[in-house]
Amino acid sequence: MNSFPTVLALSGLLVTFSLTASAEVPMTQRIDHFDEYFGQKVHDPYRWLEDDVRESEQVAEWVKKQNEHTFGYLEKIAEREPIRKRLTELWNFEKFGTPFTAGGRLYFYKNDGLQNQYVLYVQDDSEAEPRVLIDPNEWSEDGTVAIGGTAFSDDGRYLAYSIQDAGSDWRTWKVMEIESGKILDDELNWIKFNSPAWTPDGRGFFYGRFPEPVEGAEFQNLNVNQAIYYHRIGESQAEDVLVFHRPDQPEWGYSTSVTEDGRYLIITVHVGTDDRYRVFYKDLDDSLAMPLPLIRNFENEYSFIGNDGPVFFFKTDLDAPRGRVISIDTRKVSKQIEEEGVAPEVPYTEVIPEQPEAMRDVTIIANLFVVESLKDAKTQVAVYRKSGELLRNVEFPAIGSAFGFRGKSTDTETYYSFSSYVLPPTIYKYDMLTGESEQIRQASVDFNPHDYEAKQVFYTSKDGTRVPMFISHKKGIKLDGNNPTLLYGYGGFNIPLTPSFSISRLAWMEMGGVYAVANLRGGGEYGEKWHKAGTKLNKQNVFDDFIAAAEWLIENKYTQTKKLAIQGGSNGGLLVGACMTQRPELFGACLPAVGVMDMLRFHKFTAGRYWTDDYGSSDNEDEFKALLAYSPYHNAKEGVCYPPTLISTADTDDRVVPGHSFKFAAAIQHAQSCDNPILIRIETKAGHGAGKPTSKIIEELADHWAFLVQTLGVELD
Template sequence: MIMLRHVILLLTVSLSLTFDSVVPAQVPMSKRIEHFDEYFGVRVHDPYRWLEDDVRESDDVAEWVKVENEYTQDFLKTIPERSEINARLTELWDYEKFGTPFKAGGRLYFYKNDGLQNQYVLYVQGPDDAEPRVLIDPNEWSQDGTVALGGTSYSDDGRYLAYGIQDAGSDWRTWKIMEIESGRVLNDELSWIKFNTPSWTPDGEGFFYGRFPPPEDGAEFQNLNVNQAIYYHRVGDSQDDDLLIFHRPDQPEWGYSTSVTEDGRYLIITVHVGTDDRYRIFYKDLSNPLAMAVPLIRNFDNEYSFIGNDGTTFYFKTDLDAPLGRVIAIDINEASRQIEGGGEEPEVQVREVIPEQAEAIRDVTLVANLFVVESLKDAKTQVDIHRKSGDKLRSVEFPAIGSAYGFSGKSSDTETYYSFSSFTFPPTIYKYDMITGVSEQIRQAKVDFNPEDYEVKQVFYESKDGTRVPMFISHKRGLKLDGENPTLLYGYGGFNIPLTPSFSISRLAWMEMGGVYAVANLRGGGEYGEEWHKAGTKLSKQNVFDDFISAAEWLIDQKYTKTKRLAIQGGSNGGLLVGACMTQRPELFGACLPAVGVMDMLRFHKFTAGRYWVDDYGSSDNEEEFHSLYAYSPYHNIKEGTCYPPTMVSTADTDDRVVPGHSFKFAAALQNAQACDNPILIRIETKAGHGAGKPTSKVIEEIADHWAFLVKTLNFQPELKSKSSE
């Protein structure tokens, strides 16, 4: 059967090439094994189970990766526009980039990239310094730029910086300590830390942090992440001597984040079991060395994100009785009395400070003794300033429709910083005076383009069930709605994460080439609060795919594009989105770019961080959820004899968030099932992970490959402006 299928493919390719003889003569055909699993009486075939093995531990998988990458590169090398696309991306990318400044320990910090540096450099400027100086330059850590700075934490006294080192894109971090004034790196080294940032004690002598037990040898990139515990590390000590602060061996799936209150009095322990914003809260009185961690919120029913405190009054952002979010206060002394006199799950009394608004609250910080409330209005940033009483003081005015980030600080600060950008508005940094409400522009990125050449609009369309869904559309001015425009539709739709308007060189390059860029704000995201999120999870996950398919149909109906000129793209959960939509409606799309996607929905929870995602997806261990997952799982819904659209799957060999076996199995099954000449490729990056920490050089190469693939498969002539070709 496999050999016959292989011969037919070879014959078809040799006789009728849709892509001008650019498809290599021999499509890789992966070996299949007769492996079956049974779920609630249903036998499920998994013929590519062997591709789940770690590429570093399996010679067979390593050889498979080599063959597939060669096949993909052979295809891409035949696209003449590829080098010019790469050159133009490099030109556009080559501008000074600045991160949003922030204060810590009496100094000002910011990240900067001169243009094409592989990693951003951390700068510091003290109150008496005339100019900022380099504090950490990760570009010196490796020749290829694959070692990155993966997190920072500053002691309040300004003496120390704890910083994480990320190697080859892995989620694992090794943490070190630096003396900020001298730049001297201490001997301290902490390992097996991920999804956690240290929290310093007010004396600057040490910090609290969470770590996992060391994984088995050879399983660092696949083992489930369980049994995290909180430790205290004293500066100068060995990690082996760190003091265990909090651990629940009876709850191996509990994960933790820590923060120390600004007054230094309390350690806040936030407990989570998945990706949902549903937390338990413990606190520890640091003024008493013998104090135990005290439970404050004793269930996982709602979100309780700690904002700050006034003595024993703790402020939280919560969705308790408020799906769009509100700010509440809890007096821990009163809560302790209630707990002592209550049952197993006493209801802690709360005081409302800022009530639920018309828009979904995304974040709240305390700066200058004022609440900075960041919310979304139809997926666009809105920021309001409130007094401690809860009364609204003012709104922050922004120059356009877009996204703002920053607004960090302490209660004693009188100013804060934020950055603002949109699809055609380059990143701009402002200093905001918390007393007067005046925003002062500090700098704006100087990018080689004219914003007036482009236009951005927001539209609303109806999904399959009549739900009104927003979508942003960006393109060159004067676009003709003739159905011929190459269009890239991007989506995510999960984990309460919103997609907001922001600036991107890759998207700018796409529009400059003549493309339309559309972003659909699907259910499952965080655009409209918890109800919008829940409407795209577990048994309702199909809503997300319906929203995306409806967006594609709307773009075609409105004459922006047509099927043969429409590409879809998404990464991680968005990779699942693309995989599900292309297997459900293969005839609708002209090309597909699923990246680092969750493709096997029956086994995702068995690897690394996958268990956290049960909150959004459900689990194949539950009978009802199994049937729902099996119905849309991209890997399991590939059908032999189907003509799938041209597809380039993307993943990386050291992705320990969504293990590459998902993409490996999906690509192998697609290549086996493909019934037409449309190419099925997989691009496997080496020494790279899920995306964070990827060096600039690799990012540009990857985007150039994607855009070249679309130029070829969507069959259009791009407008290229590379100065190197002039």
């Protein structure tokens, strides 16, 4: 990691550090650092802000001054405290996660209302009294330590669970004896983006881990050289057995699963965020067997679903950009390897053909395929026989999103939750044999759903592409152009935005706001073609789609520029940053959160190297030119009046390192030519979003809505 003096040495200049601060904005020291890309010099005046805030006194001081300035502004907004109180009132209801079965028991997560973290409960069966299994609220006074993930042994004896501290992607895995609640001595470290896969005997599990990083670089170093190990219960991590590693392929990442019959270990290999996988499998009945290659390239998605003995089922986009289900008989593969010493071109059989809708997920429950798809970004679920014959569609009460449908081939029932923008989550038990849904519980929220409405519209983007958008608000609003409107988007990594319930969005609508969600290219709403239309050299399409959504809302009299805010997080933070630098006159306020803002250097930190699938890389000349053209940090132009902006990030974000937001905030503050505020809110002991305690979520939302009330001129009742 570079210290501040080292960064200066790289630029070949001697600059004395000072942090000047006017009465209005704490301006940031600029340095004459340049990088050269394909003969073009690019100025990076805030390179020193990339240093880890925990390791650099200069960056820590900058964070302190920026937060003082930001909270000084927010504390003067009279509506801030009433908004926080109302958010707290709305948040205070029992929240239940979707139940699931594992090892013969029923589990669910629950939050009594304002608990900082959800509590994991267990029932011996659906009629038994639930008991607390893990309460992470006991792990820290401020609620910043959370459950990061769980994996249950098939015999129901053990639970492996991970601990997430301060929002970091790093997880520490522990093991509990479920019946007694005893925590064993097992502890596994340096794990991220990975969950254990238990062997059927319950004696241990496979998992992937990274090498221990250099001290002080845990939150910035690239994540490379992952390897698969086997951990036996009761032994130390140092004794774990290396199962699979390719030191010649340091960028390969792995996920593991064990087939339901316990016969095979499946190793899925990825190199980025695209659903393009290699697949290896190992016969667990033969302790000396090596993992064999099944899929030998990264050209397509092969998501393992399950197996019938040696026949494996996969969801794939091979010759089917919207997805289909195929089967592969591994006996044919192993026979050719045995006879010829090489893996063949894999023979497959189509089971469920590509449909008009984008196939998102497939599971096997009750020996049936449960297929989740999207129709214009709305959930569809269909049940198929193993032969590929459609058995039935699952009926839902409205336009919305369903989550759940988990289980094993021997289960005869499963659970799911359903919600929409104006319908709170409702949990159902689904009978796989009869197709009947039984309502188990519905969230009791302090509002009347009948006072609100949600609809879907379609608008035309710059190049003529038809793009869907959801719009939600109180019933009876006037389309006179005076409604405060929040437009949200993401547009990346094949991730769809589907209609689901949110307390924060309800609070915004309760204040008279319109909430709009644009389903941009780059997402997963319509399959791989829609995704690819918003990646790499096509990334500008995403920004054009978002800008066109804003223009549609204005043209159709929902709002006007001075009443329109845009919001997005992570890749959505990039979206907001790019759009506000390209069309600053179009928006009344901007809320970019934990965004990727320096598009030339994102791949040099933590998980950033994975994102080149979507963004491309500045190491490629054509992609460099495209990245530079929209990189928010590099496109902050002096003399421009930028909209009021509240940037958000967190000090322990090791997904999108906070240096992105730090540099962008400094650049926009320097460039700003008018009195519109440019603020950055830097949360402490928090990461990219996962595991954030309720108290911090409410405080942050109150600040966001107060900022919009102030800058958009929202009048509260």
